Amino acid sequence: MDPARHPFDMDDDTAEELARLLAPLLPSSEVAGEDLWRSLDPASKFLADRYGRWACGWNWSVAEGDVDGGVVEVWCCSSHSVTTPDATAPLIVEALRQWRGWLEDLTQRFAQLTPPGNVPVVSTDHWYWERACTRLVTVVAERTHAESGWYRHCMQVLRWFLAYSGIDEGQAQAIVENAVGGRFGSWTAPDVPVVDAVSSRFAGGVGEIR
Incomplete structure (x- = not known):
């Protein structure tokens, strides 16, 4: 999910051009209502082919949308957000921008929270890992509004952070x-005691890596 591996420059002119390319791939609201899960597949595939797999998260909306527990606020779901292709396409572009902005924000946070370089993971003070977990849980809860299924994305973000810090995927x-x-x-x-408990267990788990 590292944005640095997938450059993305979306000014207003580029956004308009992308919307024009997306519009022919989009269903009408009637078709979207009949086939909620697949009606947007052509648009998602186009975005992934053009920008990378990270773009598949464009419709990960807040609350109970196409996928529960995301951070995208301009998109709700196929049944509510799809109208005419010309009106829906710019909405998808803005949703993609929001998702990309979130990924870039996370990358900056990871860089700030990862333990100092040249220090083996197992010898790093637990404080670094506790702090990282606490801050990441807090920001994900805020951005998702702790709505339906938010914790799944929270767990994903924690795994991404561990991978960023050099920890094996299975261990993470x-x-x-x-x-x-x-x-x-x-x-x-989650209230403070719960976050503290999770962060402590998170740090303890990292400390057990051998």
């Missing part, structure tokens, strides 16, 4: 699952 998944493990729920932002 185990660390995050053990740390979160049912402690977060839909429509509820």
Whole structure:
């Protein structure tokens, strides 16, 4: 998901051109209503082919949308956001911009939160990992409004951070699952004691890597 590997420059002229390219790929609202899960597949494939797999998250909207628990606010879901192709295309472009902005924001946060260089992961003070987990959980809860399924994206972001910090994918998944493990729920932002407990378990999991 590293934005640096997939350059993305979207000024207003480029956005208008992209909307023109997307419009012929889009369904009418009637077709979208009949086939909610597949009606936008051509548009998603086009964006992924053009910009990279990261673009598939363009419709990961807040709350109960096409995919629960995301951060995109301009898009709701196929049944509500799809109207005419000419009106829907610019909406998709803006949703893509929002998703990209979030990924770039996360990358900056990862750079700030990752432990100092030249320090082995296992010897790094737990404080770094606790701080990182606390701040990332907090910002994901804010950006998703802790709506339906928000914790799934939160766990994904924590795995991304561990991968960014050089931790194996399998180990990262185990660390995050053990740390979160049912402690977060839909429509509820975690309170401070819960976040502290998750962050402590997160740091402990990193510390157990050998």
